[in-house]
Amino acid sequence: MSESWIYIKDLVKHEGQKVTVKGWMYNKRSSGKIHFLQLRDGTGTVQGVMVKKEVSEEAFEDAKRLWLEASVEVEGIVRLDERAPSGVELTVTALHVIQNPTEEYPLGKKDHGIDFLLDHRHLWLRSSRQQAIMKIRERVIWAAREYLHNEGFMLIDSPILTGSIGEGASGLFELNYFEDTKAYLAQTGQLYAEAAAAAFGKVYCFGPTFRAEKSKTRRHLTEFWMLEPEVAYYDHEKNIELQENLVSYIVEQVLLHCRKELESIDRDITKLEKVKAPFYRITYDKAMEMLHELGSSTPYGDDFGNEDETILTQQFDKPIFVECYPKKVKAFYMKEHPENPDLVLCDDLLAPEGYGEIIGGSQREDDLERLLARIHEEGLQEESYDWYLDLRKYGTFVHSGFGMGIERVIAWICGLDHIREAIPWPRTIYRIKP
């Protein structure tokens, strides 16, 4: 085994040199005298051309017997090739088989059903499409954090085990803590981010969040990652501005760094190029009016259904803010609308092309009495929120924030049919493995 090797993405810098590549063989074509070995190592792919008379008899026979996904070390000379995706080809001089599987690789070329692919997620991640999506995922997260960091936000983590219900009692994963204490898996880090905003001003938390909703839609996971900025002294207007600037930056960065990946998964890039602030803004009332004209039967006063979000967002070419929902369909912590006590100062940001909600945000109720009244109305236990109420007792402050569902953003940017491809290890009602 060679101790030094070159990553496929760097091969272009080694034209004419003899190098070693370590990786896997994801495809092979052979004629009697020549093997074309398609190699990948996570940084790229390259074709290794092995000519019978240029290698040992043993190496040529070994290559003939290779199964898909064999792990290999290939030595060869780097030749420039403009047509190749990596810009180079390897003229193979030696082959060291690390492991040749003894069985056929389950994810061969056949068209597999989605359940089969999900059962084999641990192998499916090796496919070029899944790799492209995961690289875009990484860029989305990187860009979001970069934007917030540059804007002076501080990352402050929130706990996953919590005693305070963040988003409503339905949809909670409950577990036995110690000595008969109940704990929940966090639905949101927001309440903690609010406390942190009073300490540091501009903050965000980012981590996995959990919803035990029995939603079998293409938009719901039971475990998803949420980015939650929270800003002291920001009102509803400033909150909206932050959301559109953040989302515009993320899309811009994905276009800048992941164009190849977007093309490889057939995303219509022209649609993403339109995603620039300012976004559209409509009120909940206006959205309901539009939905009724489009044939929806959801009654005024209800939250939108998945189908509503689909038909509404098909009408737009940029993300749309829907603002000021009825209080009764939203969480207890949202600030009452100053002109209409039945509404709250909130927004959902809906992605276009039928994708629907990617962000939920609001100005927070900063009045102690009104907040207490809402906690009681929702049937929540006041004792669990004593610490949260302290934020209104000791220097209450206008503040706002939002939660962006990372997988929803990725599904939209990548143009995926279903959110489960946007996360490495999807968790849904029927899936906890692998």
Ligand code: NSS
């Ligand atoms: O429930 S949210 O609308 N809002 C909150 O949790 C607030 N506490 C966030 C905050 O203000 N700090 O969820 C926010 C986003 C929502 O817009 C979706 O993008 C995503 O979280 N979300 C989900 N993604 C995937 N699967 C499920 N089940 C899911 N639920 C929400």
